[in-house]
Amino acid sequence: MKIILFGPPGSGKGTQANLIMNTYHIPKISVGDILRNIISKKNKFSNIIKKKIDNGILIDDHIIINLIKKEIKNKNCINGFILDGFPRTILQAKEMEKNNIFINYIIELKASKEIIYDRILGRRIHLNSGRIYHIKYNPPKIPEKDDLTQEKLIIRKDDNINTINKRLLEYKKIKNKILQFYQKKIKNKYIKYIKINSQNNIKDIFIKIKKILNK
Structure with a gap:
């Protein structure tokens, strides 16, 4: 079970990824978690990463790809994984397939801008x-x-309005490109693509996800 979990900032990707991980016993690979771990080390490299994140700038592809490949090589990924925040570019998606990393599900969590503001600013x-x-x-x-x-x-x-707006615009571009990349596989049912309204409560959202994955 290899899952890409998509969604704008504040859509609850991290929460749902944790629920999937604990229910199906597959690890969550979160770009955000990996980058926060790097930042905590407080060295020259971590300072570069922190500055980019603080300004709402995406981290370079080659950095992210190498970090993700390293995670997927771990033994606990043999039966699958959940990708939270990856891939974000066509290059990243292509690199996955070059390394024989193929996806079964794309789950997209959707939320209005008003809900996103409310969740992030609070x-x-x-x-x-x-x-x-x-x-x-x-x-x-x-x-x-x-x-x-x-x-x-x-x-x-x-976590401020200006950065949220930048991230939402960037997310929309990213989502469209990645879905276009996987479009043929979605059409041919090699990948199951599901959109879920994430404005409901956490439990109801996860019930919908489980119904899909249990099939």
């Missing part, structure tokens, strides 16, 4: 652990404090 992060809160949907017990450590929560630098 997000709060515990920097050291990566725990995520939301002031409306998942508030901490003490406002602006992590539940476990009581350390101050932060707002990501890219």
Whole structure:
């Protein structure tokens, strides 16, 4: 079971990827998680990555491709994986197939711009652990404090209107190109392509995903 999980920022890709991973026992390979791990190392390379992310700029293809290939070589990917945030370019998609990495499912989560703004602008992060809160949907017990450590929560630098708008425009371009690349395989049913409204609650969204994957 090899899945690409698509969706704009704030659509819940990370949450649904975790649910799929825990239910079907296949690993999630998240570009965001990999890059955050690199940034935490605080070296010259991590500073370059951080600066690009803070400014809403996509990371170079060759960097992302090498990171993903390394992850897929791990033994825990033998029975499949979930790709969250990859591929983002035609070059990345082509490189996957050159390395005999073929996809079974593309799941696209859809959400309105208003919902996306609401989800992202209300997000709060515990920097050291990566725990995520939301002031409306998942508030901490003490406002602006992590539940476990009581350390101050932060707002990501890219969680602002200008960066969100840039990312939404970029996502639309990326999605159209990638779907065009896979169009023939989707038409011939080598890949099952599913669109799901992610404005519903987390549980209802995952029920729909399970119905598809259990077939």
